[in-house]
Every structure is written in C-alpha cells, then in structure tokens.
Amino acid sequence: MAEFLAALSQHAFLQQALLAGLLASLACGVMGAYVVVRRISYLAGAIAHSVLGGMGLARYLAVTQGWSWLHPLYGAVAAALAAALVVGLVTLKARQREDAIIGAIWAVGMAVGVLFIAATPGYDVELMSYLFGNILMVTPANLWLMLGLDLVALAVALVFHNQLLAVCFDEEFARLRGVNADLYFLLLLVLTALTVVLLSTVVGIILVIALLTLPAAIAANYARRLWQIMALAVLISMAFTTGGLALSYGPDLPAGAVIIVLAGAAYLLVSAGRWLFRRA
Amino acid sequence: MALIELERVSFAYNGRPVLSEVSLEVLASQFLALVGPNGGGKTTLLKLILGLLTPQQGRVRVFGQPPAKARGRMGYLPQHTYLDPSFPVTVLEVVLMGRLGPRAGLGLWPRRDRQAALAALEQVQAAELAGRGFAELSGGQRQRVLIARALAAGPELLLLDEPTAGVDPRGEEDVLGLLAALQPRVTVLLVTHDLHFVSAYVNQVACVNRRVVLHPTQEVDDQLIADLYGRPMRMVRHDRHLEGGECNHG
Numbered sequence: 001m002a003e004f005l006a007a008l009s010q011h012a013f014l015q016q017a018l019l020a021g022l023l024a025s026l027a028c029g030v031m032g033a034y035v036v037v038r039r040i041s042y043l044a045g046a047i048a049h050s051v052l053g054g055m056g057l058a059r060y061l062a063v064t065q066g067w068s069w070l071h072p073l074y075g076a077v078a079a080a081l082a083a084a085l086v087v088g089l090v091t092l093k094a095r096q097r098e099d100a101i102i103g104a105i106w107a108v109g110m111a112v113g114v115l116f117i118a119a120t121p122g123y124d125v126e127l128m129s130y131l132f133g134n135i136l137m138v139t140p141a142n143l144w145l146m147l148g149l150d151l152v153a154l155a156v157a158l159v160f161h162n163q164l165l166a167v168c169f170d171e172e173f174a175r176l177r178g179v180n181a182d183l184y185f186l187l188l189l190v191l192t193a194l195t196v197v198l199l200s201t202v203v204g205i206i207l208v209i210a211l212l213t214l215p216a217a218i219a220a221n222y223a224r225r226l227w228q229i230m231a232l233a234v235l236i237s238m239a240f241t242t243g244g245l246a247l248s249y250g251p252d253l254p255a256g257a258v259i260i261v262l263a264g265a266a267y268l269l270v271s272a273g274r275w276l277f278r279r280a
Numbered sequence: 281m282a283l284i285e286l287e288r289v290s291f292a293y294n295g296r297p298v299l300s301e302v303s304l305e306v307l308a309s310q311f312l313a314l315v316g317p318n319g320g321g322k323t324t325l326l327k328l329i330l331g332l333l334t335p336q337q338g339r340v341r342v343f344g345q346p347p348a349k350a351r352g353r354m355g356y357l358p359q360h361t362y363l364d365p366s367f368p369v370t371v372l373e374v375v376l377m378g379r380l381g382p383r384a385g386l387g388l389w390p391r392r393d394r395q396a397a398l399a400a401l402e403q404v405q406a407a408e409l410a411g412r413g414f415a416e417l418s419g420g421q422r423q424r425v426l427i428a429r430a431l432a433a434g435p436e437l438l439l440l441d442e443p444t445a446g447v448d449p450r451g452e453e454d455v456l457g458l459l460a461a462l463q464p465r466v467t468v469l470l471v472t473h474d475l476h477f478v479s480a481y482v483n484q485v486a487c488v489n490r491r492v493v494l495h496p497t498q499e500v501d502d503q504l505i506a507d508l509y510g511r512p513m514r515m516v517r518h519d520r521h522l523e524g525g526e527c528n529h530g
Contacts, residue, residue, distance in 0.1 A: 037367060037368060158387065160386060162376070162386075162387075162389065163380065163386075165369065166377040168367075169367050169369055169377065170363060170377070172358060173377060174380065176330060176351050176354070176356055177351075177378070177379075177433075178380070178381045178382035179380050179382075220366075223368060224368055224416075225369065226368050229368055
C-alpha cells in the first residue's frame, strides 16, 4: 500500500487511473441503482457484450483505412447506443421470446467483434484490454469524456427523478398518468449503455456488469429511497475502484479483475452478514 | 349522458376471447361492483376503460372521449401483487406518483403536490405512514397507500382492482366506507370476489363472464346469486358468502 502511495505521487498514469476509477464510479452508482431496482442487468449485459463489435469495427477501420482518428472508444459508444435501442425496442415490442432475442444480441455482438479483431492486420494485444479493461492506459481525453458522461447521467437523474422512479416502480400506472414510459425506459437504457462503455475502460466488457450492479445491490441493503442507494453506491464503487487499483499495483495484478473480486467479496460478506443477523 | 359507454366491445388475448360483444353504460355517481369468476374478464374490462388495452371490436368512450384522452380524470388501483415488494421507495413518493401528468414539473415536487399527496393519505387514514418505506408495510397498509395514490389527483372516476384483497375484515369495511364517502362526487367501479361486504355499499352489480350483465343492488337476492355462481349460497346471518362457481348468464 505504501508502495502504491509513493508511486501515485510520482506517476501521472497512476493518477489518471485513480481519477478514471473515481469518475466511472459516479455514473456507475447512479445508473447501477436504476439497473438493480428495475431488474435489467440482463439487458445491460447484452449491451456490454455488443460493445466489442463496435470496438472491433472501429479498430479494423482505423488500421485498414488509415482512419487513425477513429479510436475504439467511438466504436464502443456507437455500438452501445445501437444495442441499447435494439434491446429496448425488443423488450417493449416483442412480448414473447424476448430473452432469446436479447441472448442472441449478446452473443452476436461479441462474435462480430472477435471477427473484426481477427481480420485486423498486425500484432494484436488489444483484445485482452477490451475484454478485461486496462485502467492504466486511460488518457486525459478519456477522462474528459468520462466527466462529460457523468454530468449527463447526473443531470438526467436529477431532472427526471420523479418520472424515472414512477416508470421503474409501476410502468403501467406511470403510463396512465401521462408519462411516456417507453421513452423513459429507452432513456434509461441509453444512459446505461454509455455508463457501460465508460466502465469497460476500467474493468473491461466482461466484468462491467459486476461493477455496475454490485455497489447498488450492496447499497440497497442500507437505504430505503432510490437516491440514497445512488449516493451510497457511488461511494462504495469509489472504494472498490481505488482499493482494487491499490491492491493490484504491488503484485502487478490486472486491476480490473482485482476490483471485481473486491466487489464480489464485499457483496458476499454483506449478504452473509444480513443472513446471520436475521437468524440471530 | 353515460360516463362510461361500451358498444359491442370484444377483446381476445392471442385469439382466446375474454369479452365478447359487451355493451355497458355506467352513469355518473354510481358505485358499481364487478363480480364474476377468475378469468371472466373483470380486469380486462377495467383495462379497456382505462385504455391500457384496445378492443379488437367495438368502441369504448369515457366522459364521451376515447379512454386515452380521459385518463387524467381517472384514478386506478391495479392488483398489487405485480409490484416489486422490495422496491426502495417511501409511501409519500408512491402517493406522489398519482400527481404525475403530462404537465408535471421536473425536479423536486412542488409544495402543492406534496400537500395533495398528504391529503390523499389522510383520506385513507394512513397519514402517519408518509415517511415509511413501502417495502416495510403490511399488505393492508400497502393497499391503502395505493388507493391514496389513485385519489391523489382528485379523479372523477375511480377504478379499483380488488381493493380489499389482503385487507382484514375491519380494514375492508373502512376501505368500502371511504369509497362510499366519495359519492356522489366520484363514480366508483370496483372488482371484487365477494359481495359479502360490498352489497351494503354499492348500488349496482355487474356480473362479468365473457358478457356483462348489470343488476341494481335491490335485485341482488339469493336467486340472482345462485344464477351468477351456478349454485345457491349458504346464508350466514344477513351476509352473503359467494364461493367459486360460474356466471350462468345466457
């Protein structure tokens, strides 16, 4: 730990990684709370995995067409938004076999990404960092993007809080009160998609769902209102990303995986503690 | 003019007919109970009136308008079983949802809406629950809170799907009494499984079983109940217990 703190004061890349974890935690706590209470982590999972398709395509075009401006992150954002809309419309319109369609989007998005990565000429180290993230590679430009997404997520959660709460609690009733429930549901998915992209730079596509849902699931044990869960989940998520980064630095472990193991262990402890407490 | 008009309305779920050729007129200030067997179409009828479902045939008019346009003047209590019992929300927040509307403001609720929500909670004698978590409440308390949500916008027409489900007999009388007190300002339609308590309060009974037949309460004698449910009912004091059976209208 002392080693981490000493390195933190010296290396800009480590400071950026720390900041990336903190910024990602903001959107993660807010959107994670919606994902947990609305029970759409399965939809978020499908969105996360289709992000690989967008990253692979962007990388492929950047290399083969010489479009060096086309950072994989742009591909990720585009794919996440497209997946969110498709998944959302499937959920709203196709009453039957909805889970099968979403499972297909999940897998096909990923398969497309693998194909593009395979087709991209050159030595490929990127696949692992897409899948499992690399918080140490975060650039200042990424940090600004994260800050922007945080502000959007916070603004939406503040301004539309009453409507989103009603849509999550009782969609049918919200619709009766003249709230455009479909539109708010899609808004929720779009913001979840952007948060997924943001978190995937920290822990990667595969692990993103754990970081999105575990802090909110832990927070839900201690809060009775949605905004309290959000606030608590932001703090818990900040503790996980910072703690995971610090723990992984000394032994040179992958930071994303350490963050997730930390989150999973905390969730297990909290759940076990509550179970024992209830029985006592 | 009738407040609710259904003209030869038919509705089927995936080809399975639930209501066929239903015509119904409900006048203002009625207190109407919808009875009938499970799957007979009671909830479907409410959802058609609310415009949550669209009939395959026929026409629904509420306040002389298509249901979607009249929604702002209706209050609705859904069957509460489909709500997530652990959802993180306070009682006041739930009741405030009844104040939402196309023109509802964004951000924090204005004081006027908070006061209206508290007044609705007082109407159902649940004001002391305002700050509690919805997840902590008993079934009967939840039902009162959801009735308050339906009342929060001051509806002229109240549609209630089994308002006394999960409520103990004492609470059941309280709920029916409070609905009766809304007369004649508010027209009330409620779905129920027993006429046991209800018949003392309502002035019309509609039997819903693919068709809908209206009866004034005076007609609700033992012969009718036997017709509705296919067999005579036990008499316990002056109360009528309805159990199982089928609606045997033509």
